[in-house]
Amino acid sequence: MSDATSSRPPPRDARPVEWRALAIQIAIALAILWLGWQAIGNVAENMRARNIPSNFDFLSATAGFDLNQSLIAYSATSTYGRAFLVGLLNTLAVAAIGIFFATIIGFAVGVARLSQNWMAAKLATIYVEVIRNTPLLLQLFFWYTAVLAPLPGPRQSISLPALGLRMPDPQAGMAAITAFALASFVLLSVRNQIKGSAIKAAGYAISALFMILMIVAILFGPRVAGFGNAVGILDIRDGAYVFLNNRGLFLPFPSLGEAAIWLPAIILASAIGATGFSFWAKSQREEKGRILPVFWISMLILIVPAALTIWAAGSSVTIDYPQLRGFNLAGGVRVYPEFFALVLGLSLYTASFIAEIVRAGILSVAKGQSEAALALGLRRPTILKLVIIPQAMRVVIPPLTNQYLNLTKNSSLAVFIGFPDLVQIFVGTVLNQTGAMIQIISITMAVYLVISLLTSLAMNFYNNKMALSER
Amino acid sequence: MGATSSTGPTSPSQPSFVRSAMTADRSPPVPTSGPLAWLRDNLFPGPMSAVATILGLLFLLWVIPPLARFLFLDAIWSADNGDACRAPEAGACWAYVRQKFGFFMYGSYPREDVWRVNLTLVAGAVLTLWMLWPDARGRGGAALAFFTVYPVLAFGILTGSPPFPIGWLPSSPEGQIAWMVLIVALFATASTLFYLNRYTGWAIAIFGFIAWSELGSWWSSLELPLVGTHLWGGIFVSLLVATVGIVFSLPLGIALALGRRSQMPVLRFLSVMLIEFVRGVPLITVLVMANTMLPLFVPDSWSPDRLLRPLIGVALFSAVYMAEVVRGGLQSVPKGQYEGAMSLGLSWWQMTRLVVLPQALVTVIPGIVNSFIALFKDTTLVAIVGIFDFLKAVDTGRLDPVWAGPKISTTGYVFAAIFYFIFCFGMSRYSMMMERRHSAGRSR
Incomplete structure (x- = not known):
């Protein structure tokens, strides 16, 4: 396909004659070289005239500004290089969390759009159309300025849930969870070995009973047995776990x-x-x-x-657990409003595109495939697992990766709502302070390019492995 | 079995296997049409589905009444300042949108000169509709006007400088704008020439050039006041950025896609490098680069206009995405088409223009329109380099002390969302309609 004209000797004029092609290419290359030479000369002159630094020494100079959200130790006395690392890690964190939520929401909405249920299909369609047809920046402004900023202060936090379960004694709790996991696995594997429908039904009943017994034992067992001073492995806790207010989202950690x-x-x-x-x-x-x-x-x-x-x-x-102390919440982990708005906006926006990809993927599997599988006597869940999903994934994965890359690149919109990501810290603050524009823009672009190219390489590998081998 | 059935009942009395009483009536079949059947099939086909339906209904009940109250019932439709909107029970403040509409539409463009913007917008809208109307007469002429004459005249009308650059040096502000016009015009002519018959194209170009130079002196006699691009803003700038992006990205994208599939290694290498580089980085960094580094690349006196820099960035960015879409279309053209064209003795240009591109572009209409929609949404990012687009205007308007209040930002964002939604949704529906029309001949 890619060289449609090269398979046989071309007729007259079908493609540029060899010498003509050569001349055109030399002319283009010379023009580009000349333009590049001119540009380099201009850049050097302009940088001298405007006193712009032309080396990378600024990376080891003291930054002098503070950042409120950082995954590694950082203070105003750290270097610009350290600030760059903070920004890079923040970008990667936003991208990873955003991709996680976007995938879940996107797959759910994509399946819902194909649902037989009219209500679910229509709600999913409205979601996709509204989100896809408005700019991401507008949505970020909306979440940040119109939804999160007017929330009440810490003393009037929105708290979820009012009642919750907690694990007072993690040691006993983990022992019980291990026992539960092992026991249910043994039971399941025994049940799978049983042949015959009556015995099988009995097997199901026994496992269900066993599971209920285990749950009761986990909840109340230690109390009955009088283990230590634990009142139960799980215990009803009075008060909320999650608080949402104008200072951010507070979660247990x-x-x-x-x-x-x-x-x-x-x-x-x-x-x-x-x-x-x-x-x-x-x-x-x-x-x-x-x-x-x-x-x-x-x-x-x-x-x-x-x-x-x-x-x-x-x-x-x-x-x-986060708790109200004085006028603020202490303990747990605090998710800043900027981060929350960014992840929320990016996930919801990208999810609407992922939903369409998932829908297209499922629709791309020919109906005959599932009919043939039914004719072979496979059951519905098995058909989904072994016939439909593998074929749909071949269609879904490449554009899905593209959406992940888009989400990563779109995380640079953080600069508009003041979240310290790579662009906000480096292209924003550091560029303003040092003026080393060429170095800073090149480094930033290089970071995104490396991420994109690595992903493309992985994608090409996957595509080569998954492509239909045609005769 | 065979014996019994062939002999049949022989005795006069009823044989034991014949029924003596009628069976009970079966219940009527479950209806398969009508509202009840529809409800059962689409909302309550099974227990899980019923739960989903009820959850959906509860969600709608939870969302719709407050939304309706905010948007319509409690909304303030007319007021002179923000006092009424600051009341706790007030809904959306549409009065603010009405009051600020001029600002949202034109930015700081001088109010006595907005007729120039309106004229440009109306002319652009007429040409666009004419060009896109499926069965309209002279669509090609409208497209030609939209891509060549219109941009030149529009720049002239909007800036007030004559659209003829000779005599202007790039160092003066008017000269810069005039050079922008020249670049647009040259580009438009080149891309149009590509589509027309060679002689018609050249004739139009030469006549256009003569008419244009005559126009220059006439234009100066109009004495339109100059309006610098620092005063431009609002919806008008958003549409301008989008239009420039669309006008440039399609031909540039086609050129890059052809370059990427070219037989010439130098051309192919350069196209691939440019495409992969720009596709790998976020638009914000491209805009910042265009804004801060472009002035470094040229001699100091040539420093491009502040609106021109992001325009270059946006056009370049959307062109590489367009290139990938067009490449998909080029790959979908069967090999036999190329071979057929070559066997007819067509040159490469003729083959590309008459055989390959028409088929390739029609196949990827949805992809092209998707790029346009993405471009339209991405115009909001030009605010990063200080351009006052629509969203930036909305985001600035909420800080006005006369109106500032808790409902103002939400009102502004809802208004902006409606605007963007209408344009993007309209484009996607149009592309679906065109797709249906084009596939009518192919579908069985």
């Missing part, structure tokens, strides 16, 4: 204590293990036709080691 070093490493290792297992299970299915309970085993791999770590760490793991 786990304080890990001694487990702080181990827990992230163990969660990462389990995630790698679970991924590896699902690949192995897929190869088993394709080679031997053995279908394994991938979801349950993955959950087991994810939950049990983390729960055991928390259990081993004992009482050092606690959850820090």
